[in-house]
Amino acid sequence: MAGRTRKWLWRWRGNPLRRREDVLEAWLVPAVWVLVAVGGTVAGVVTAAGADGVFARQRAGRTPVTAVLLADTPRATAHSFRSLAPVRWTAPDGSVRTDKALVESGRRAGAEVGLWTDAEGDLVTAPPSRTEASVESGLLGAASAAALSGVVFGAGSVLRRGLDRRRLAQWGEEWVMVGPRWGHRTG
Known part of the structure; x- marks a missing residue:
């Protein structure tokens, strides 16, 4: 140099x-x-x-709620550790609700599972x-x-290319x- x-x-x-x-x-x-x-x-x-x-x-x-499993779930497999099953829980307004939720496989009917609900008592993800x-x-x-940054850098490159032309x-x-x-x- x-x-x-x-x-x-x-x-x-x-x-x-x-x-x-x-x-x-x-x-x-x-x-x-x-x-x-x-x-x-x-x-x-x-x-x-x-x-x-x-x-x-x-x-x-x-809010977390405890629900009761209404049916047995199939055993876990190599590809599935959770399965969709019917559950029952009590909503914040005191009404009893039922729906399907993903729960651990291999559980028996009557087992308690932890789920999450929104303010209306509907099931939501955790x-x-x-x-x-x-x-x-x-x-x-x-x-x-x-x-x-990519957009700004790209716009700058386009402008520089125009100046070069x-x-x-x-x-x-x-x-x-x-x-x-x-x-x-x-x-």
């Missing part, structure tokens, strides 16, 4: 060969990176906070634990940050003017 000097901020320095497209690109590149860094971070944090709020509302709005919700919120936040077109026009002056002189 001997003999080579670095020139910081070379894109913004005055230069007789600098074109308008060069200046636009000089501002476009850092703008894209700032948007990727700041926008991606904001999108990730907002998405993670929103998802965490949804999971918290699910935990608050669902809410995610705090740890599961944190992990899923983090993954959703990271995915939204990556998605926004304009530069090439200008170089072509200038070559048409300068090329004939050079002629076919070989020395």
Whole structure:
């Protein structure tokens, strides 16, 4: 690397060969990176906070109930450890309800199983634990940050490609003017 000097901020320095497209690109590149860094971070944090709020509302709005299994379930197989079976439980309003739910295979009728209900007493899936919700919120936040960053980076690439096309077109026009002056002189 001997003999080579670095020139910081070379894109913004005055230069007789600098074109308008060069200046636009000089501002476009850092703008894209700032948007990727700041926008991606904001999108990730907002998405993670929103998802965490949804999971918290699910935990608050669902209650565990003990239901009674109304029929035997088939034995577990290598591919199925749970099976759909009829169950009965008491809703928050005191009414007795029956429905089908996924329960462990190999259980006998009359066995008690733990299920989750919503505010109306209908069966719902178990809410995610705090740890599961944190992990899923983090993954959703990271995915939204990556998605926004990809869109910004892609848009920046498209804009840079357009600037390159304009530069090439200008170089072509200038070559048409300068090329004939050079002629076919070989020395």
